[in-house]
Amino acid sequence: MSRRVVIAAGGTGGHMFPAQALAETMLARGWRVTLSTDARGARYAGGFPAEVAREVVASATPARGGAAAKAVVPLRVGGGIAASVARMALDRPAAVVGFGGYPSIPALVAAGALRVPRLIHEQNGVLGRVNRVFAPRVGLVACGTWPTALPKGARGVHIGNPVRRAVLEKAGASYIAPGEYPLEILVIGGSQGARILSDVVPPALAALPMEVRARLRVSQQAREEDVERVERFYRDEAIEAEVRTFFDDIPRRMTLAQLVIARAGASTLADLTVIGRPAILIPFAAAAEDHQTANAKGLEAVGAAEVVAEARLTPEGLAARVGAILTDAPRALAMARAALAHARPDAAERLADLVDDLIDGKKEGRT
Numbered sequence: 001m002s003r004r005v006v007i008a009a010g011g012t013g014g015h016m017f018p019a020q021a022l023a024e025t026m027l028a029r030g031w032r033v034t035l036s037t038d039a040r041g042a043r044y045a046g047g048f049p050a051e052v053a054r055e056v057v058a059s060a061t062p063a064r065g066g067a068a069a070k071a072v073v074p075l076r077v078g079g080g081i082a083a084s085v086a087r088m089a090l091d092r093p094a095a096v097v098g099f100g101g102y103p104s105i106p107a108l109v110a111a112g113a114l115r116v117p118r119l120i121h122e123q124n125g126v127l128g129r130v131n132r133v134f135a136p137r138v139g140l141v142a143c144g145t146w147p148t149a150l151p152k153g154a155r156g157v158h159i160g161n162p163v164r165r166a167v168l169e170k171a172g173a174s175y176i177a178p179g180e181y182p183l184e185i186l187v188i189g190g191s192q193g194a195r196i197l198s199d200v201v202p203p204a205l206a207a208l209p210m211e212v213r214a215r216l217r218v219s220q221q222a223r224e225e226d227v228e229r230v231e232r233f234y235r236d237e238a239i240e241a242e243v244r245t246f247f248d249d250i251p252r253r254m255t256l257a258q259l260v261i262a263r264a265g266a267s268t269l270a271d272l273t274v275i276g277r278p279a280i281l282i283p284f285a286a287a288a289e290d291h292q293t294a295n296a297k298g299l300e301a302v303g304a305a306e307v308v309a310e311a312r313l314t315p316e317g318l319a320a321r322v323g324a325i326l327t328d329a330p331r332a333l334a335m336a337r338a339a340l341a342h343a344r345p346d347a348a349e350r351l352a353d354l355v356d357d358l359i360d361g362k363k364e365g366r367t
């Protein structure tokens, strides 16, 4: 029977998308793949190939609420670990790869107990809470962003953030700089949408000079509760727009886009660079240790994006930036090229190589 890898991930889409990219790559290399996640993570697993086995573990996320709710968590986590150990004992995986998030805990602990080689991938320049605990224990941390602050005892290797196959298929797709034709704008707030983009982007686009605004075609992701008002605003302003809580065809929409306005989550930036599109980024200021600002500044530094701090975001200011890019084709093209030059399209293959190395014993992976 072919070798099996357990991919442990959960929480938001931010952990699940790179996990999906590795799953696709390991399948293509002839491995059997199991995704270990909780019920919430499973909601983001729709894009995983059907051949990936799913193992839903009890949620290890710390409970909000009273003492009773909190007291149950260790029991749930313990149960999840015991179940993981039992499954791995029956069908021993060759490796376990964690992508962060509480749902990755049971499989990583079980692998440690059974001495199955482990590896973790961290998407941001700052380790997430769960990855921080495992980093010194697993020995090797595959990093999506560089540099990444690592605790003592952990070794990091920069591989980039793996992007899904559907994104890779659009890698370097030719960019049509803004001109005298419809102007496609993609507005995305990460896997869960962002209220601030619903508040500020529509009035900013409405404030553009008429000759620009009349040609706009907007795809905007909005939170469920905001969809109707954003749709109504665009309709009243006669701006062509599609508003959805989540687009399943981001690679296609990003490829068409002349400009992307987005939050600065790690996979969003990885998609932007692999496809190669200019962006205005509005980092989520409350992200742990402000890692989205760090992510975004990396792209700004190479000339691929402009960064606007949440606190300074106004419709007028944003309109000026959008207008400047949409009326300056050479600049938009230079930004698109800079994004592409910063891409790491081979991240999933490199991560898969690390898994191979780990089990071949070429790299030290303490278990």
Ligand SMILES: CC(=O)N[C@H]1[C@@H](OP(=O)(O)OP(=O)(O)OC[C@H]2O[C@@H](n3ccc(=O)[nH]c3=O)[C@H](O)[C@@H]2O)O[C@H](CO)[C@@H](O)[C@@H]1O
Residues within 6 Å of the ligand: 012, 013, 014, 015, 017, 123, 124, 188, 189, 190, 191, 192, 221, 245, 246, 247, 248, 249, 250, 264, 265, 266, 267, 268, 269, 271, 284, 287, 288, 291, 292
């Ligand atoms: C609020 C927050 O803390 N977010 C974190 C979360 O990001 P979050 O969960 O928002 O995810 P990312 O920005 O990393 O990835 C979002 C992914 O969803 C895709 N997409 C988006 C909208 C849509 O309609 N359809 C669609 O397919 C994007 O193209 C991208 O591939 O995890 C990331 C990785 O740890 C972090 O860098 C982020 O800071």
